[in-house]
Amino acid sequence: EDVKPEQPSAAPAKAEGVKISSRDRVVFPDTGQTKGDLADYYEAVASIMLPFVGHRPVSLVRCPQGRAKNCFFQKHDSGGFGDAVQHVPIREKDGGTEDYLYVEDARGLLQCVQMGTIEFHGWASRSDEVEKPDRMIFDLDPDEGLDFGDVKTAARDIRDRLADLGLTSFAMLSGGKGVHVVVPLSRGHDWEAHKDFARRFAEALSVAEPDRFTATMSKAKRKGKIFIDWLRNQRGSTAVVPYSARARSGAPVAAPIAWNELKGIDSAGIYTIGDAKHLIDRAESKSLAGWGFAEQSLPDF
Ligand code: ATP
Ligand code: MN
Ligand code: MN
Numbered sequence: 609e610d611v612k613p614e615q616p617s618a619a620p621a622k623a624e625g626v627k628i629s630s631r632d633r634v635v636f637p638d639t640g641q642t643k644g645d646l647a648d649y650y651e652a653v654a655s656i657m658l659p660f661v662g663h664r665p666v667s668l669v670r671c672p673q674g675r676a677k678n679c680f681f682q683k684h685d686s687g688g689f690g691d692a693v694q695h696v697p698i699r700e701k702d703g704g705t706e707d708y709l710y711v712e713d714a715r716g717l718l719q720c721v722q723m724g725t726i727e728f729h730g731w732a733s734r735s736d737e738v739e740k741p742d743r744m745i746f747d748l749d750p751d752e753g754l755d756f757g758d759v760k761t762a763a764r765d766i767r768d769r770l771a772d773l774g775l776t777s778f779a780m781l782s783g784g785k786g787v788h789v790v791v792p793l794s795r796g797h798d799w800e801a802h803k804d805f806a807r808r809f810a811e812a813l814s815v816a817e818p819d820r821f822t823a824t825m826s827k828a829k830r831k832g833k834i835f836i837d838w839l840r841n842q843r844g845s846t847a848v849v850p851y852s853a854r855a856r857s858g859a860p861v862a863a864p865i866a867w868n869e870l871k872g873i874d875s876a877g878i879y880t881i882g883d884a885k886h887l888i889d890r891a892e893s894k895s896l897a898g899w900g901f902a903e904q905s906l907p908d909f
Pocket of ligand 3: 747749837
């Protein structure tokens with residue numbers, strides 16, 4: 609058995625003792641990355657990822673046979689997870705209670721990877737107070753024909769409209785086709801206020817510029833437009849978390865970026881699981897300092 613040498617830099621989040629089986633199994637057939645590569649990626653980025661994924665109920669995209677085969681979303685424990693994958697009871701619509709999953713450390717992340725997880729999606733609230741959301745996301749979903757330039761302009765416009773309301777926001781490349789505009793919020797308001805604000809904000813944009821934006825999920829109404837997916841902001845919904853890998857060709861990852869970088873970027877999938885070191889350097893750089901954090905409350909709108 610391989611014993612890894614001690615890493616010189618003391619990473620605050622080490623996945624002590626998590627055994628990854630079948631490290632050589634190919635998870636991304638187009639580019640050849642394996643389950644071991646994915647585990648190494650998550651262990652490397654754990655310290656920059658945990659501030660965003662830790663202590664949030666998660667949905668996992670598990671693909672035990674690789675990224676293109678039989679992937680499924682999982683939000684409850686079906687057995688087999690390690691002890692660092694924690695449970696939080698959450699009230700269901702029918703009045704019952706279900707246990708949801710969350711992690712709080714690198715071991716938890718790696719135990720999910722051991723179970724075939726590629727993607728981590730998180731709730732907009734944390735496990736210690738699930739009824740009080742603390743981040744809003746506008747997930748920009750462009751219609752097929754649109755190019756990334758349209759998505760970039762839309763993201764900046766949304767940033768500006770949010771700023772008009774006194775809200776600081778941050779940009780994240782989804783690793784797929786779009787950009788997520790992320791608005792951290794102090795806890796206090798409930799889900800209804802959260803969802804209501806998100807819906808009305810998206811609708812106001814689509815009314816002001818109906819040729820560019822739609823706030824309706826319908827694909828038919830999306831022709832040539834960007835769907836401002838505000839539905840990520842309802843109780844029970846999730847969005848992909850920063851630094852999550854994506855189960856897509858080339859093993860891209862969701863990546864925080866600075867607003868002033870956006871102009872020079874030409875797709876949402878420019879970073880991959882091969883870029884852990886670069887992503888860590890970026891996360892520690894001036895341009896991303898404070899990314900995703902702001903003390904601000906939901907304003908009246
Ligand atoms: P892209 O940029 O390609 O749109 P994305 O992550 O934004 O990537 P979407 O299809 O817009 O992908 O979905 C937004 C979010 O909705 C996802 O990140 C995920 O958390 C959630 N989601 C989408 N489909 C499902 C599903 N079938 N079950 C649970 N959650 C889902
Ligand atoms: Mn999207
Ligand atoms: Mn979407």
